[in-house]
Every structure is written in C-alpha cells, then in structure tokens.
Amino acid sequence: MTNEELLGIAALNSWKLVIGRFEKHLDMITDEDLQRQVAPGRNRLFYLLGHLTAVHDRMFPLLGLGERLYPGLDTPYITNPDRAVTDPISAANLRKAWTEVNSKLTVAFERFTPQDWLQKHTAVSDEDFAKDPTRNRLAVVMSRTNHVSFHFGQAALAKQV
Amino acid sequence: MTNEELLGIAALNSWKLVIGRFEKHLDMITDEDLQRQVAPGRNRLFYLLGHLTAVHDRMFPLLGLGERLYPGLDTPYITNPDRAVTDPISAANLRKAWTEVNSKLTVAFERFTPQDWLQKHTAVSDEDFAKDPTRNRLAVVMSRTNHVSFHFGQAALAKQV
Numbered sequence: 495m496t497n498e499e500l501l502g503i504a505a506l507n508s509w510k511l512v513i514g515r516f517e518k519h520l521d522m523i524t525d526e527d528l529q530r531q532v533a534p535g536r537n538r539l540f541y542l543l544g545h546l547t548a549v550h551d552r553m554f555p556l557l558g559l560g561e562r563l564y565p566g567l568d569t570p571y572i573t574n575p576d577r578a579v580t581d582p583i584s585a586a587n588l589r590k591a592w593t594e595v596n597s598k599l600t601v602a603f604e605r606f607t608p609q610d611w612l613q614k615h616t617a618v619s620d621e622d623f624a625k626d627p628t629r630n631r632l633a634v635v636m637s638r639t640n641h642v643s644f645h646f647g648q649a650a651l652a653k654q655v
Numbered sequence: 656m657t658n659e660e661l662l663g664i665a666a667l668n669s670w671k672l673v674i675g676r677f678e679k680h681l682d683m684i685t686d687e688d689l690q691r692q693v694a695p696g697r698n699r700l701f702y703l704l705g706h707l708t709a710v711h712d713r714m715f716p717l718l719g720l721g722e723r724l725y726p727g728l729d730t731p732y733i734t735n736p737d738r739a740v741t742d743p744i745s746a747a748n749l750r751k752a753w754t755e756v757n758s759k760l761t762v763a764f765e766r767f768t769p770q771d772w773l774q775k776h777t778a779v780s781d782e783d784f785a786k787d788p789t790r791n792r793l794a795v796v797m798s799r800t801n802h803v804s805f806h807f808g809q810a811a812l813a814k815q816v
Contacts, residue, residue, distance in 0.1 A: 647809045
C-alpha cells in the first residue's frame with residue numbers, strides 16, 4: 495500500500511469503527527428503549543437516531559454520491575427539536591434507514607482512491623476550494639464521524655439507566 | 656501541498672477542531688460547575704476532564720513523543736470510576752494540565768510529515784505492524800479525537816441544565 499492509500503484507509507477505518515460500535519449499541523436497545531431520553535428532559539434515543547440518519551443521508555449530495563434516500567427525516571430530526579413533530583417513521587423502519595444509509599456510504603468510501611478523498615465537497619465553490627483545498631470529502635467524513643461519537647456519548651448514558 | 660500532506664492535515668485539523676470546541680466549552684464553565692454530573696448519578700465534568708487529560712497524556716509515550724507529564728492522573732481518572740478517589744488536583748491545575756498536554760501534542764502533530772503519521776505506535780510490535788500497517792499514529796490520534804467527541808457530547812448535557 496502507498497502512503498496515500500494508508501492515509502485514506504485511516505479515515506475509512508475510523509468511520510467504520512465508530513459506526514460499528516454505535517450499531518452494536520443499537521442492537522442491544524429495544525424499540526421501547528429508543529423512546530428513553532438520554533437524560534431528564536433531553537433528546538430521546540429515537541430522535542438521536544433520526545438525527546444521525548438524516549445528517550448522514552445528506553452526505554450523498556454533499557459528497558457528490560447521488561440523491562438522498564430519506565429527505566423526509568430533515569424536518570422532524572434536524573430542523574425541529576425533539577418532540578416538536580410526531581415521528582413520521584416506525585422504529586423498525588428508522589433502524590432500516592440508518593443501516594441502509596451507512597452501508598451505501600461505506601461502500602462508496604471503500605472505493606475512494608486518495609484522490610477521491612481529496613475532492614471538494616459540493617457545499618464549497620471552486621474558487622474557495624482553490625484557496626483552501628482542505629475543504630474536501632475527507633474533512634466532511636471525519637467531521638461526521640466525530641458527530642456520531644458526540645451523540646453516541648449521550649446515547650451511552652441512557653443505556654445504563 | 657502534496658496529496659499525502661493534505662491527507663495528514665485533515666487529521667490534524669479534525670483534532671484541532673474538536674479540542675478547540677471542547678476548550679471553548681470549558682471556558683464557559685465555572686470551577687463549581689465542573690463538580691456537576693453530566694446526568695443524575697453519572698460522571699462529573701471534573702472527572703471527564705481528568706480522564707481526557709490522562710488519556711491524552713498517555714499519547715506522549717504511545718506515539719514516541721517523550722515522557723508523560725501527569726502520570727498521577729491515571730489512578731483517579733482512568734483506573735477508578737468517578738468519586739472513588741479524592742481529586743488529587745485543583746480545578747485550576749487540572750485546566751492547566753489539560754491545556755499543556757494538548758498544546759504540546761498539537762505542536763508535535765503540526766511537525767509530523769505524512770511519513771511520521773504512518774509510523775507505528777509503541778503499543779504494537781514490529782512484527783504485528785508489518786502485518787497491519789494501519790496500526791499507526793494516525794489511527795491513534797483519530798481514535799482519541801473521537802474519544803473527546805464522545806465525552807464532549809456528555810459534557811454538553813450538563814452545561815444546559
């Protein structure tokens with residue numbers, strides 16, 4: 495493997511590790527438990543799962559990987575706070591959406607060459623990207639990986655209640 | 656910048672971003688607030704800060720960057736759960752330790768060439784590293800960055816109480 499390849503693989507492995515751990519955590523949680531709040535008065539696990547699924551689904555257009563799969567999740571799980579909107583999806587279907595979105599993203603990331611990782615994401619203009627080439631896909635995926643970790647830390651609190 | 660350099664910089668930027676955000680969060684928290692639990696019966700912010708400082712301090716030997724600065728933090732903040740041991744350090748000194756450890760690590764990371772990032776960490780043998788070159792410094796730093804994010808998510812819950 496070249497240095498470039500190894501550097502790209504580190505990001506891919508980090509993504510897979512975090513997603514895999516969160517998925518194991520979800521497997522231990524019943525659909526009823528998903529209705530629990532991570533702390534009194536805070537977000538339900540269901541909301542966090544919807545939020546992470548919606549944010550990851552947005553990566554398809556953001557990284558130039560195609561159309562979104564679940565645009566209907568933005569209003570209840572990104573635009574609005576928890577419990578402002580009735581859940582438009584069942585627990586079983588939300589779990590399926592989460593798995594589907596991440597599986598498809600992972601397949602795409604696994605095919606990325608180092609050059610693919612370093613391409614600009616679609617939210618930055620050609621001009622701005624020329625000035626700052628660090629605004630690439632790799633930065634987005636590392637940011638999203640840390641975003642999962644952030645909410646995973648919260649979800650872990652609910653589990654041990 | 657070469658592709659290799661850009662790939663290394665993505666990891667450095669992710670580390671700096673997460674540490675910087677957590678530091679801003681700490682700046683808004685009083686020493687009294689550090690005694691708050693992130694949720695009823697859970698870790699205090701003080702414990703999380705001690706834990707993250709100790710874990711990061713361990714990166715000096717783990718990444719071959721020299722001796723640890725605060726070995727005394729392991730017993731109260733890694734080996735033992737919260738409140739099992741009396742805090743051996745004041746809030747002011749713990750904040751100083753956190754800043755010092757991360758500043759020194761960041762300076763070292765900023766000097767890393769792509770080849771430096773890809774060197775093995777000291778917890779893996781030469782033999783195992785030959786089989787699996789992904790067990791490098793980059794993997795450690797990405798893992799620690801996500802570890803901060805995990806506990807930052809918890810710390811953020813305490814803040815808004």
